[in-house]
Amino acid sequence: MARLRKFCCYRRLERPYTRISKFREKSYIRTNPNIKLVRFDMGDTSKQYMYKVQLCAKTGVQIRHQALESARQTANRVLEKEWGKTGYRFTIKVYPHHILRENPIASGAGADRMSTGMQLSFGKPIGSAAQLKPGKVIMEVQVPSEIALAIARKAMVRANNKMPCGCNILVVKNDKVAA
Numbered sequence: 001m002a003r004l005r006k007f008c009c010y011r012r013l014e015r016p017y018t019r020i021s022k023f024r025e026k027s028y029i030r031t032n033p034n035i036k037l038v039r040f041d042m043g044d045t046s047k048q049y050m051y052k053v054q055l056c057a058k059t060g061v062q063i064r065h066q067a068l069e070s071a072r073q074t075a076n077r078v079l080e081k082e083w084g085k086t087g088y089r090f091t092i093k094v095y096p097h098h099i100l101r102e103n104p105i106a107s108g109a110g111a112d113r114m115s116t117g118m119q120l121s122f123g124k125p126i127g128s129a130a131q132l133k134p135g136k137v138i139m140e141v142q143v144p145s146e147i148a149l150a151i152a153r154k155a156m157v158r159a160n161n162k163m164p165c166g167c168n169i170l171v172v173k174n175d176k177v178a179a
Contacts (some may be wrong), residue, residue, distance in 0.1 A: 023099050033127050037069050038069065038070075049143055051142065052142050052174055053152040053171055054139070055137070055160060056135055056136065056169075057138060057167055058165060059134055061165040063129060063132060063162075063165070064128070066127070067094065068094070068096065070094050071163060074155075074159060075090065078155040091140050091142075092138070092139050093137045094138055097130070100128060101124060104124075124175060139156070
């Protein structure tokens with residue numbers, strides 16, 4: 001299996017080249033790669049909580065599904081250790097719809113003559129990413145009290161360390177909950 005390319009190859013938000021063929025069966029991506037995100041809702045999903053701690057993107061960026069899963073695991077570990085499985089609600093708010101493609105380039109002896117590449121090459125699917133605009137909420141933790149906000153913020157800081165972009169951590173009071 002090939003190694004993951006560096007994030008800088010996929011960071012920019014741009015509309016990908018879409019192949020339009022005169023043969024209809026060649027005008028779409030045949031295989032969708034498996035998404036590594038295991039769960040989008042964790043904790044007690046039936047309750048409404050008093051406070052929300054949100055992780056928001058500062059810039060427009062693409063985040064690969066591997067980075068989202070890594071951030072989910074680290075944040076959920078902090079929350080589960082403190083409150084068990086029912087003392088919070090943790091939600092991932094983005095879905096990696098965008099399919100990343102790669103056109104392999106020859107390497108090895110004589111590759112300098114071969115790797116001029118093709119213009120607008122379509123490539124094979126290698127992964128998926130979520131495309132985010134500035135200010136988009138990536139993940140959210142709902143907690144019952146002000147005392148719990150410190151641990152929720154700590155979990156979001158750990159998740160922020162796994163993100164490929166700078167993020168803001170916002171605390172919002174949920175007005176829907178009856179006091």
